[in-house]
Each structure stands twice: as structure tokens, then as C-alpha cells.
Amino acid sequence: MAGPHAKLSELGEATPVRVDVDGVPVCLVRLGDTVKAVHDTCSHQQWSLSDDGMVWGNGVECSLHGSTFDLDDGRPSSLPATTPIPTFAVRLDGDAVTVDVADATNDAPFPEH
Numbered sequence: 001m002a003g004p005h006a007k008l009s010e011l012g013e014a015t016p017v018r019v020d021v022d023g024v025p026v027c028l029v030r031l032g033d034t035v036k037a038v039h040d041t042c043s044h045q046q047w048s049l050s051d052d053g054m055v056w057g058n059g060v061e062c063s064l065h066g067s068t069f070d071l072d073d074g075r076p077s078s079l080p081a082t083t084p085i086p087t088f089a090v091r092l093d094g095d096a097v098t099v100d101v102a103d104a105t106n107d108a109p110f111p112e113h
């Protein structure tokens with residue numbers, strides 16, 4: 001795990017940011033004083049969710065075909081994706097944001113890429 005993987009003060013509100021955590025691409029989204037972490041790879045066609053992804057409420061929308069994934073349970077709320085993405089525990093310690101990719105908070109399958 002190690003880390004920290006990002007600084008809270010450098011994360012823009014509701015703006016997806018990709019970080020590498022132990023070789024796993026992770027999409028971080030700051031919502032106020034909290035940070036959500038999901039696998040960065042869309043379960044539809046492996047697009048990067050942080051690549052121009054839009055945040056709507058508690059979801060991140062894939063910019064390729066528009067599926068939106070819940071940031072807490074990883075479930076897609078709209079087609080074409082039908083498979084959830086992994087979500088991860090985030091630890092905040094002052095400005096330090098640390099993600100534990102060994103501690104998925106749902107049971108979604110890990111994407112291939």
C-alpha cells in the first residue's frame with residue numbers, strides 16, 4: 001500500500017484523477033472533504049474513467065459510451081456497462097490520501113487492464 005497516493009489539497013472538486021497504486025490504475029474523486037476511489041478501468045471496453053470522465057452526484061460517467069458508475073458500490077446505473085467496477089478504501093490523514101487496493105469494498109471483478 002505505502003503511499004500517500006495524492007494530496008487532498010491538489011484534488012479538484014468532482015474531478016476524476018488517475019493515480020497508480022501498486023500497479024493498479026485508480027480513479028480518485030474528491031467530494032468535499034471526502035475522497036472516493038474506484039478502479040479506473042470501465043467494465044464495458046476498458047476505457048479510462050478519469051479520461052474526461054464527468055462526475056454526477058455520487059457517480060462517474062465514462063466518457064466513451066456514457067455508463068455511470070456509483071462511487072460507493074461500483075455499480076453501473078446506465079448501459080452499456082453491466083458489470084460493476086471495484087471500489088477501494090481511502091484513508092485521509094490531514095492532506096495525505098492513501099488508497100488500499102488490497103482492500104476492495106465491494107466484490108466486483110478486477111478488469112483485465
Ligand code: FES
Binds near residue numbers: 046047
Ligand atoms: S468503455 Fe465505458 S461505457 Fe463503453
